[in-house]
Amino acid sequence: MRKRSLVLLGATFFVGIANEVIKVGKKSKKTKNVPIQLYYIGEWTFLDRRNAKHSLTINPDLSIELDNNNVTTKTKEIDEKKLTLIDNFGYLLVIRTNKNKIPTSLYDEADDYTYNIIGAKEGK
Known part of the structure; x- marks a missing residue:
């Protein structure tokens, strides 16, 4: 049971990080810095x-x-x-x-x- 909880916690952590990386990538594409x-x-x-x-x-x-x-x-x-x-x-x-x-x-x-x-x- 404890091993399963750690796996779920780790998976949740990585999914959260992946979502943040995707959000940052989308923002940078929308806001191009034009001089x-x-x-x-x-x-x-x-x-x-x-x-x-x-x-x-x-x-x-x-x-x-x-x-x-x-x-x-x-x-x-x-x-x-x-x-x-x-x-x-x-x-x-x-x-x-x-x-x-x-x-x-x-x-x-x-x-x-x-x-x-x-x-x-x-x-x-």
Whole structure:
């Protein structure tokens, strides 16, 4: 009887460990760590107040170009919802994303205006 109890206890122990290993494996597959900057990298377009189309390019190092002109910036903050940069004059540029982590707006503190990003840059 005692031997049977020890076998059942050992089997229960190993089943419990196996379940925990399976749970950990499933969690790691669901939550892949994507570098946050990948959400922002790309070429985007937006319209200004006069409906003129402009291009915004965000490079892998998070440097930016507006209408193919480099803009000197430093990264202040980055997460899944927004990228905050400071330009060389000290003004903030804030790029926000939607629930799909796609950039949807560009706030320019110098203009105190938020531009809606309308999609990928055309022509490339």
